[in-house]
Structures are given as structure tokens and as C-alpha cells.
Amino acid sequence: MNWIIRTLTCSVGKKLIMAVTGLSFCLFLVSHLAGNLTIFKGPKAFVSYAESLHSLGALILMAELGLLVLAVCHICFGIWLFIGNLTARPVGYAVKKNAGGRTLSSAIMPYTGLFLLVFIIIHLITFHFADRGGKDVYYLVHTTFTSPGYVIFYLIAMIAAAFHVKHGFWSAFQTIGANHPKYMPVIKKVGLVFSLLVGFGFGCLPIYLSLS
Amino acid sequence: MSKTINLTLKVWRQPGSEAKGAFETYQAKDISTDMSFLEMLDVVNERLSVEGKDPIAFDHDCREGICGMCGSVVNGVPHGPQKATTLCQLHMRHFADRDTLVIEPWRSRAFKVIKDLAVDRSAFDQLIQTGGYISANTGAVPEANAILISQETAELAMDAAACIGCGACVAACPNASAMLFVGAKVSQLALLPQGRPEAAKRVQAMIRKMDELGFGACSNEAECEAVCPKEISITNIARLNRELIKAAFGSPF
Amino acid sequence: MKLDAKVPGGPLPEKWDKHRFELKLVNPANKKKYEIIVVGTGLAGGSASASLAELGYNVKTFCIQDSPRRAHSIAAQGGINAAKNYTNDGDSVWRLFYDTVKGGDFRSREANVYRLAQLSVNIIDQCVAQGVPFARDYGGLLANRSFGGAQVSRTFYARGQTGQQLLLGAYSAMMRQVANGKVKMFPRREMLDLVMVDGRARGIVVRNLITGEIECHAAHAVVMATGGYGNAFFLSTNAMGSNVTAAWRVHKKGALFANPCFTQIHPTCIPVHGDYQSKLTLMSESLRNDGRVWVPKKKGDKRSPDSIPESERFYYLEERYPSFGNLVPRDVASRNAKNVCDMGMGVSDTGLAVYLDFADAIKRDGRDTIHKKYGNLFQMYERIVGQNPYETPMMIYPAIHYAMGGLWVDYNLMSTIPGLFVLGEANFSDHGANRLGASALMQGLNDGYFVIPYTVGGYLAGMPLGEVKDSHPAFKDAVQEISTQVTKLLSIKGKRTVDDFHRELGRILWEYCGMARNEAGLLKAKQMIPELRQQFWENVTVTGSSGEFNQTLERAGRVADFLEFGELMLNDALNRKESCGCHYNEAYQTEDHEAKRDDENYCYVAAWEFQGVGKEPVLHKEPLAFENVHLATRSYK
Numbered sequence A: 001m002n003w004i005i006r007t008l009t010c011s012v013g014k015k016l017i018m019a020v021t022g023l024s025f026c027l028f029l030v031s032h033l034a035g036n037l038t039i040f041k042g043p044k045a046f047v048s049y050a051e052s053l054h055s056l057g058a059l060i061l062m063a064e065l066g067l068l069v070l071a072v073c074h075i076c077f078g079i080w081l082f083i084g085n086l087t088a089r090p091v092g093y094a095v096k097k098n099a100g101g102r103t104l105s106s107a108i109m110p111y112t113g114l115f116l117l118v119f120i121i122i123h124l125i126t127f128h129f130a131d132r133g134g135k136d137v138y139y140l141v142h143t144t145f146t147s148p149g150y151v152i153f154y155l156i157a158m159i160a161a162a163f164h165v166k167h168g169f170w171s172a173f174q175t176i177g178a179n180h181p182k183y184m185p186v187i188k189k190v191g192l193v194f195s196l197l198v199g200f201g202f203g204c205l206p207i208y209l210s211l212s
Numbered sequence B: 001m002s003k004t005i006n007l008t009l010k011v012w013r014q015p016g017s018e019a020k021g022a023f024e025t026y027q028a029k030d031i032s033t034d035m036s037f038l039e040m041l042d043v044v045n046e047r048l049s050v051e052g053k054d055p056i057a058f059d060h061d062c063r064e065g066i067c068g069m070c071g072s073v074v075n076g077v078p079h080g081p082q083k084a085t086t087l088c089q090l091h092m093r094h095f096a097d098r099d100t101l102v103i104e105p106w107r108s109r110a111f112k113v114i115k116d117l118a119v120d121r122s123a124f125d126q127l128i129q130t131g132g133y134i135s136a137n138t139g140a141v142p143e144a145n146a147i148l149i150s151q152e153t154a155e156l157a158m159d160a161a162a163c164i165g166c167g168a169c170v171a172a173c174p175n176a177s178a179m180l181f182v183g184a185k186v187s188q189l190a191l192l193p194q195g196r197p198e199a200a201k202r203v204q205a206m207i208r209k210m211d212e213l214g215f216g217a218c219s220n221e222a223e224c225e226a227v228c229p230k231e232i233s234i235t236n237i238a239r240l241n242r243e244l245i246k247a248a249f250g251s252p253f
Numbered sequence C: 001m002k003l004d005a006k007v008p009g010g011p012l013p014e015k016w017d018k019h020r021f022e023l024k025l026v027n028p029a030n031k032k033k034y035e036i037i038v039v040g041t042g043l044a045g046g047s048a049s050a051s052l053a054e055l056g057y058n059v060k061t062f063c064i065q066d067s068p069r070r071a072h073s074i075a076a077q078g079g080i081n082a083a084k085n086y087t088n089d090g091d092s093v094w095r096l097f098y099d100t101v102k103g104g105d106f107r108s109r110e111a112n113v114y115r116l117a118q119l120s121v122n123i124i125d126q127c128v129a130q131g132v133p134f135a136r137d138y139g140g141l142l143a144n145r146s147f148g149g150a151q152v153s154r155t156f157y158a159r160g161q162t163g164q165q166l167l168l169g170a171y172s173a174m175m176r177q178v179a180n181g182k183v184k185m186f187p188r189r190e191m192l193d194l195v196m197v198d199g200r201a202r203g204i205v206v207r208n209l210i211t212g213e214i215e216c217h218a219a220h221a222v223v224m225a226t227g228g229y230g231n232a233f234f235l236s237t238n239a240m241g242s243n244v245t246a247a248w249r250v251h252k253k254g255a256l257f258a259n260p261c262f263t264q265i266h267p268t269c270i271p272v273h274g275d276y277q278s279k280l281t282l283m284s285e286s287l288r289n290d291g292r293v294w295v296p297k298k299k300g301d302k303r304s305p306d307s308i309p310e311s312e313r314f315y316y317l318e319e320r321y322p323s324f325g326n327l328v329p330r331d332v333a334s335r336n337a338k339n340v341c342d343m344g345m346g347v348s349d350t351g352l353a354v355y356l357d358f359a360d361a362i363k364r365d366g367r368d369t370i371h372k373k374y375g376n377l378f379q380m381y382e383r384i385v386g387q388n389p390y391e392t393p394m395m396i397y398p399a400i401h402y403a404m405g406g407l408w409v410d411y412n413l414m415s416t417i418p419g420l421f422v423l424g425e426a427n428f429s430d431h432g433a434n435r436l437g438a439s440a441l442m443q444g445l446n447d448g449y450f451v452i453p454y455t456v457g458g459y460l461a462g463m464p465l466g467e468v469k470d471s472h473p474a475f476k477d478a479v480q481e482i483s484t485q486v487t488k489l490l491s492i493k494g495k496r497t498v499d500d501f502h503r504e505l506g507r508i509l510w511e512y513c514g515m516a517r518n519e520a521g522l523l524k525a526k527q528m529i530p531e532l533r534q535q536f537w538e539n540v541t542v543t544g545s546s547g548e549f550n551q552t553l554e555r556a557g558r559v560a561d562f563l564e565f566g567e568l569m570l571n572d573a574l575n576r577k578e579s580c581g582c583h584y585n586e587a588y589q590t591e592d593h594e595a596k597r598d599d600e601n602y603c604y605v606a607a608w609e610f611q612g613v614g615k616e617p618v619l620h621k622e623p624l625a626f627e628n629v630h631l632a633t634r635s636y637k
Helices: A003-009 A011-041 A043-054 A058-087 A109-128 A137-144 A148-175 A184-211 B037-050 B122-129 B151-161 B168-172 B179-191 B193-212 B223-227 B235-250 C012-022 C043-055 C093-103 C110-129 C162-179 C245-252 C285-289 C316-320 C330-342 C359-365 C367-385 C440-462 C473-492 C498-513 C519-539 C551-575
Strands: B004-013 B022-032 B100-104 B112-115 B118-120 C035-039 C058-062 C183-186 C189-197 C200-208 C214-218 C221-224 C263-269 C292-296 C354-357 C394-403 C420-422 C604-609 C618-623
Touching: A003 A011, A003 B235, A011 A043, A011 A058, A011 A148, A011 A184, A011 B193, A011 B235, A043 A137, A058 A109, A109 A137, A109 A148, A137 A184, A148 A184, A148 B235, B022 B037, B037 C498, B122 B179, B122 B193, B122 C162, B151 B179, B151 C162, B168 B179, B168 B223, B179 B193, B179 B223, B179 B235, B193 B235, C012 C110, C035 C043, C035 C200, C043 C058, C043 C162, C043 C183, C043 C221, C043 C440, C093 C110, C110 C162, C110 C440, C162 C183, C162 C440, C189 C214, C189 C245, C189 C473, C189 C551, C200 C221, C200 C473, C214 C473, C221 C245, C221 C440, C245 C551, C263 C285, C263 C330, C285 C367, C292 C316, C292 C330, C316 C330, C330 C354, C330 C394, C359 C367, C367 C394, C420 C440, C473 C519, C473 C551, C498 C519, C498 C551, C519 C551, C551 C604
Parallel strands: B004 B100, C035 C058, C035 C221, C058 C183, C221 C420
Antiparallel strands: B004 B022, B112 B118, C189 C200, C200 C214, C263 C394, C292 C354, C354 C394, C604 C618
8 A cells, every 4th residue: 555545544644634634724714714804894895805815716716626625635534533433432331421631622523523514515505606696795794694593503603613623723733743741731722712713703793794 | 537338339240252241230338448449349249259149350460550450430430530540549438428339341342341340452462562662682782871861751751651551541532542552652662762763663553553453543532641540641642643744754664 | 309400510600601501502493393381471471481482482471461561570669680880889790699699598599699690780781672761860871779778779760660661671572572473472371280291391281261261282391480479378469360379280290399488578568457458569668768667665655656756756677777777678677567566566556567757858858859759659658548658657567578489490490390490489599588679570580581591492402302282191181180170169169258268378377477487386377277278178159150251260279279388388487497588487586586597407498399288298408508608697787
């Protein structure tokens, strides 16, 4: 077997894929959030941000394809790991108790992940592949967030994302071997702050829009 | 001060590896709080023997917390509620009168139940066979002080080497992963200059073997670290990951 | 039978080299034609398996635990001696040799001990190369400490887990050979008999502890490294599984048993606290480097230790032995603890404990320093006793720890049965009547890494051996005998448990053949043990069946052997009309209650030949000639 396949299909290799793709998504979240926050500068700023993105042409297509590849990897390897881990303990315990390592965010990782997958699909259908009927993107966003059901769904998704990122962020560093007594406490704090930023940052948009 | 307590035990009984198991309830009366957990089981077993009933099978040997042979899951936690303690060193003063204790064997696809609470951990031996050693034939070695190792490195290696191979990490891991066990061994040998020549080969072989044996993957939940009687840190897992990256991308094979 | 120790001639320092040269060699290509059985995977068995396999022999290794890594060598805490003289404090091979012979109260074989001291330096090299993380100095060099009454710092250590680290080194070397296909590992097997063909050891019969199946294994030589018999006393620092069965059964097949009354009592153990107690826990002797041992001067003083003023404390070791103080050898420390407790000055509820106090050390060096040195031991103590040794003195009492006696072996470590080699604690060879701290690890590894690879070769090359298969009738007989015993044990269906019998045997031996012995007591015990044995065979209850994982049945077989073996200890103690090392007969003491040796009449190894259960064994003597050391009275004053 080719060394790279051999490496990436072993349990640690699969985790490496999760870590690298996960961290890439963190970068994407930063840029996505930065772009979204232009909405606070008013509809014009937001629309011009969207248009400038689209003017990139082939570049944006490549970025989208890149994201798609990352997503497919993250999802497929995640599911592969999830199923493998389930089968590693065919008979479970009668009493289940956390000994002190597990956190809520780490325990629900696969489920927040799957929920986010559903969210992303709906999110893309709503905003990316939507027939805007000649209206600008601000209009689309604004009208979407007038539906209270969608706002709630979106908010729950953002909470899930925050939890997913909270464990995922430091976990990715651990997986790529970057656990050092000097830096790990900082990484964990940054992860926490980042997860809060993701949660609040993305979460405040629908609230702002539905109230405005 | 020593006193006695009464406990209800719900113990997993399974006559053999292929047999079906179930929980049985026993009353453990007049248990001195100075007893160790295994001495409490001894007392229960003595009473069962006198009644002509089959005593509860459980593995144990040194009863000093170092051989790694004992271990059961007590109320959902491997080795019971006290941190950094093997089951044989857990004393009954940590329980209260009329507590109910659910006692289960280690659960993992790689560890088969042999009988009751005794499990087969030979998978750990197989892991060591795939690389958990330094190839140094007897006699073919340099003078001990020819190899300088800084105190910090020696201490870090010792932290990892303290593993007793009890399997609590696997039992506690939500994924029944052996990453802490493998990480500890790979770390110990990767930290020491003597272990470097084989480091790349070792880490790749051991991880492959670990997957093959049916252990799960690590999801960095640190339950292993929380139950480890020797408090082995998950930084050793990070080092294992690092070693794999180095080996896969840096070595010629 | 005349015992020939086969000690080579020539000056002491040259004996081993000369002997190695004289031993015949097995052609490298022929080694793979030989099968060698190794029983036990402690330091001796593990290192022997690895080393023999590296040479090319086919090794079959057996252990009773679920993994070879769990042998009780793992519990050794303090360290391993080696005459490296890294600290420049005057150590030498000769000094280690002399200290060991003297520590053993001149009841060990000079040539063996010298070889042990000589090879000790190689052990450290070997272990370091295997990745044993020994403690280091700031400069990266190996650190040493003084240990167990030695006046030089020659002990190498890996925190308080030296035995564990050394064992894992040997274990990993052996696992490497398992991967190479040169060692075949059989865990969870208990050796129940030795099979002899034409007067030579040619195989063993074991019980598979999971399935209950009795299995036969043939070989060209059998190496036993099955540890000591301390569990005869029921309560000891040994592991629960440690037993005399393998050694006893080869003794019954004709191997002589040497010096069985030499059992070491370790002075620093956690005292007994209840009838239910299953074992005693040792606290490393290194604690005596900083802890001060004392009892209240007033008998039956029930005050808490901190309210007893300095002037009312009896620091008996410091007062009685001004030059060694708290660091006197184990036998001396143990006997003095018993002595003060017998005088009524003992502490704890039972009156069978003395204080080991760190208050002065903490005041002098600070709590952090003490924590660094002994943190794990303090933690262990607190876990078991529920008291904090930083705040209140530890309570300690002596407990059975190590068996100096064992199967008799010659200079080649071969027993009186040709082809049966015995290593480590299972043999009697190197520690005389008392073992010094940090010497057991040294001996186990020495035997396994550096002695047996040569001497087994010498044996195999020395004579042609015919093929023996495990279908040989001798195996059938052994299997038959074992099955009969197993069936009998299961059919008694009596009222008393196995542990109950074991506990009672232990009490008899501790009372009459423990730290201090006298003729009347020994004779009394000699009556009690056969009675107990009879009761055992009439009234023991063993549940379950033979064809399953049956821990009660395992223990029953072991206790049956202890019940026979105990009598041999008494015979040996009765025979040795002197006090030496750990054998302290009250009739033979100096004016200030020290052991009084009788070199004129008892400077020999007492090797016993089995005659039948309940029959008087026959004594064979191996005279001990001391050509290089002067037989002195041990004095630690």
C-alpha cells in the first residue's frame, strides 16, 4: 500500500484528516464571520461584500470546490471513525459515568457534527442555491430571518457549532501533536474564545435582522 | 477510625467467554472500612465458598498497585472513585453504609471476558511485541554513562514508563481506544536517545497493530487520563501523533 | 549423595572467566535445534528467556499471570546495586562482594557472590540500553543513592519503581523475541510437575488456568524462575499468586531444597490491621534514610505521637547501633522492632508497630524535598492507612518479604536434577542467611542475562540428548497424578475454605518459625502442621470444576503444597542450632541479643532430600569454604 494511504487510513491518520480539515474550517469560519459582520454596516456594505466575492470568478469557484473537498473528507472520515468507535465496545456498561475527562462538547461531537451537516445543506439551499428573483442578497437574508422557525433553527445550529468548535479546536492541536505544557493552556483558551465568537458572532445576525 | 458498613453489590457474572452473563446481587455485610476493595471481595467470596457457591472470579496479584492485574469498573468508573488508585489500593473508607456498588469487567472488543470480572488483555502484549522495545541484545551494549540523558528527559520518560498495563484507559475510553497505552510506550522510547533509531518503525507498527486488534480511535476526551492509576498524561498521546507524522512524512519508509 | 558445587578453581576474580572458557559451546547452527523451557517471567525468567532466544535457542516461556509483565519482581521499589563506583566513594567489585557475603552472615557461596558483584556492572549497561529510565543527575549522568545499610552509594533507581522498570525492560526484550518467533509465550499456565526421562529434566506439565486443561511440554532443558515461598506465611509482601508449588514439586522429584528456614523479614511494612487482611504492603527501605524509628519509652503509652515529648521517645536503633543507626540491615532492624514490641512499647491498637518519623527530616530539608524523595510512598501509605505521614509518623512493622532459601543449585545454577536450572529467588545461591537491600534485582537479572546463557549451553553441549516428545509415557504418568489430585480436591466438599487453612498455616509459621525461633516452638509447630494438613484433606471446600477458570482450585493446590513445605522449614530451623542472618534462634544469642553464629558446626548449606510426605527429609551438607573473606561477627554498632 502506498505510504500516504497507509498513513491516512490508520486511526491516527484519520484523526489527522479530521484535525487538518477541522482547522481549515476554523479559518473559513473566521473569514465567513468577518464577511457576515459587514451587515452591521448596513445593507449596502453587505451587498458590496457579496459582490466583490463574486467578482473573484474562478477563484471563488476553486475556494468553493476546496471547501467541498474539505467537507467531504471531514464528514466521511468523521463517520468512518464514529462507526469504528461504536464497534470497539460491543457490550456497553450498565452504569455510565464520566471520570472527569469528558465534557459536554466532547461527548456530543459526532451529534453536533451531524446536525451541522444538516444545517449546512439547508443553509446552502436557502442562501447559496436560492433563486433570488433579481433581488439582492441582503433582501434574501432579511426575508429569511423574518421566519421565527428559521431563526430558532439557525440559533440552535450556532450553539451546536460553538460546542463543536470548543472541543474540536484544541482537539485538533492535540491530534497534530501540538500539546506542549507552555502552549496548550493558551490553545484551550483561544479555542474557548473562538467557540464563543462563532456562537455569538453568527448568532447575533439573525437576531439583529429579525428585530430590525 | 475503623468502622463497618453494609453494602449491596451488583456483580457481573459470566461463566465463560462465550457464555451469556448477567448481574447478580450480593449483600456485603459488616465490611471494615480499613479493608481494600479486593479484600471486601475476598470476604464475599469466602462466604460464597462456605455456602458451596461459585466465588466471583477477578484478577489480582501484587495488591500493591503496581502489577496492573486487577481492575473492574465500579459504578461506571474503572478502578473506582478514587483518583490515581488501582482497585487493590482503593479502600472501603471511600464508601458509605448502604451504598450500592455495580461492578463490571473492562468492556472492549479487544478485551474478552474470561470469567466474571477477569478479562483477557493479551492484546497489550501483542502491541508491545510489534515494537514496544529497543533492540539491544544481551551484552551488545555500551557503558551506561556513555549515553547522557538530561534529568528532564529522564523524568518525562519515566512519567510515561510508569504505565502498569492495567487497561483502565481502554475501559474508560468512550471508544475503547488504546492510545494512552500505546502513547505511553512510544513516548518513553521516543524520548530516550536509545529508542530513536527504531522510533519511526515502532510508531507506525504499533498504531497499525492497535487498529487491527479492534481498539477504537482517540477522540481526545481524556477519560483515560482521568482514570489512569499512574496519572499518565494525554500529552503522551500528542507525542505519539507527532511521532507518527514525523515517521510517515520524514522517514524513507 | 555428595553435593558438588562445581566451583571452578583459581583465584576468585578469575573463576568466572576461566569457567566461561572451559564451558563447552553449542555451535550457533545447532542452537535452533534445542528447546528450552523457562518457567516464570520475573527478572530472572524474563531476562533468561530473552537472552536464550537471542542466542538462537527455541524458548517456551510460561507464567501464571495473564501477562509476563506482571511477575512480582515488578513490586521491587528501592533499586538495584552495581559496583560501578560512579560516586567515587570507594566502592569496588570486591566491596560489593564483601558486603553481600557479610550481609548474608557468611552462609552463601563465595564464588557465586563474587560473580554476582562482578557482573553487576553489566546489568546497568544492559538496562540503560533497553530504555530503563533510571534517575539522572543534572548533567545527564546516572544518579546513585545509598540503600539498605550500605555505606557507599551504589544503588541505581527509577523513582520508587525500579523493579517495575527493570522488569519491563526484560519483558520488552522477551516480547521482541516473541515477535521474532524465538520465544513462545504461554501465559496463565501453572507448572504442576517436572517430567524426567533417564534422570534428566525433559519437560513440564502445566495447567491451563483458563480452560483447566493439563498440557505437556517437552524440552532439552528446563529453567525455573518461579520466585520465593514467602506466602507460606499467608501474610507477606509477596503477590497473591506467589507460591512454592513448582519448586516443591521438583523437590519431590528429587531436587534438593536448600536453607528453607532463611526467610527475610522486611522491617518497613504497613502493620497488620485486621483478620480479613490478604497481604502486607512494603514501604521501601529507602524511607529509613530520612525517617527515624522510635517507640514511646513508657510501656502501653496510648498518647498520640505528637504529644510524646522528645525525652520520652526511645530511638532504639540510633541508641543501640550508633554507627549505622536507622540504616542497620533488614534482619537487625526487624528483630529490634519485635524486641521493643515484645517489651510492651509497641504502638497502634495492636501494639505491633513502631513509628517511622519524618518530622526532623521535614524540618531539616523542607517538605518539598521529602515529597520529591518519597512522595509516592507517602501517598501509598495514606491510601492504605488513611493517615498523612507528613503530619503524623508512619507506623511500620516487619513482615515476611524474601526467601533466601530455595532449590539447591551449583555454580552453573543447575539443581541436583540434571537439566533443571533454577534462577532468581527460587534458588538459594547468593544471599546466604540474609539479603541486602537492592540485591534481589541484581541477582535475578544477573542469573538471567549473564549466567544462564553460558551454563545452559555448557550443559547442552556437554552431552548428546535423545529426542523426547510430549507423548512420552513419563508425561502421561505426571498428568495422571495431577488429575488425581485435582479430582480429590474437588471431591472433599468440606466446610473450611482454602484461605482459612492457609491463614492458619501462616499463623503457625509466623508464631513459631518467624522472626525469632526456639526449639520448643518449632517442635510444637511440627506437630501442628501435619494435623492441619490432615484436616485440609478432609475438610477443605473447593467449588466449581476442573475444566474451567477456577481460582479456588488453583489456590487449593498451592496451599496443599505449602502445608507440606512448611514442615521442611521447621526441620531446617530445628537443624540449624545457631543464629545467623534471618534465622534467629533465641537459644543462640550474644549478651546484647545479637545473633550468635556457630561457624565451627554450621558453616554449611543445608540441602534437604525429600523422602515422602510426613517423612523426615535427609540432610545433605555443602560445606562453605571462605578463602577470601575472614569470617567475622557482624557488627553494626
